[in-house]
Amino acid sequence: MLTKTKLYGTLAGLGFFLALIPNVALAQRDMEVEMPISEGEQTAQFQKLEQPLSLKIAVAVGGLGLIGAELWWFMFSKTKSQKARVDRGIQEIDITVDGGYTPDRIEVAAGEPVRLNFYRQDPSGCLEQVLLPDFNKALDLTLNQTTSVEVTPKQPGEYTFTCGMNMYRGVIKAEANDAS
């Protein structure tokens, strides 16, 4: 949650700053133009047209860069995939609950038990509950503690888990186990 908020804040701040530049530049230009200049008038007019254009391009490039950064961040944040480790015959994975689930895509072998350890760092009530509808499980997470649950995805496929209000989600991706 914190990282998301921080990123949005930075992006918004940067966007605002970039949008401000041409306005400041134009204000300065206007003040200069108002001054009675007869000789350099033509050059002043020429510059008046040229400079905002280059600034506009700079702002457009900056804006595109921001959009790109945002897209990249969303793509990147969507692929927090991780394979479960196997410990004494049980597949285990630690999931940090903080503005969502990290990782939010867990790769496991189908037909084997999976232990999910949810460590809740986010105080928002939204993430207090985890629902695993495919396994008929609902967990209450205590803040700054690990709450574990064991499930067995019997068939290969995707099993989602969500917060109590279905706003945040994660996926358990069970793949066919060749070994068994």
Ligand SMILES: [Cu+2]
């Ligand atoms: Cu929620």
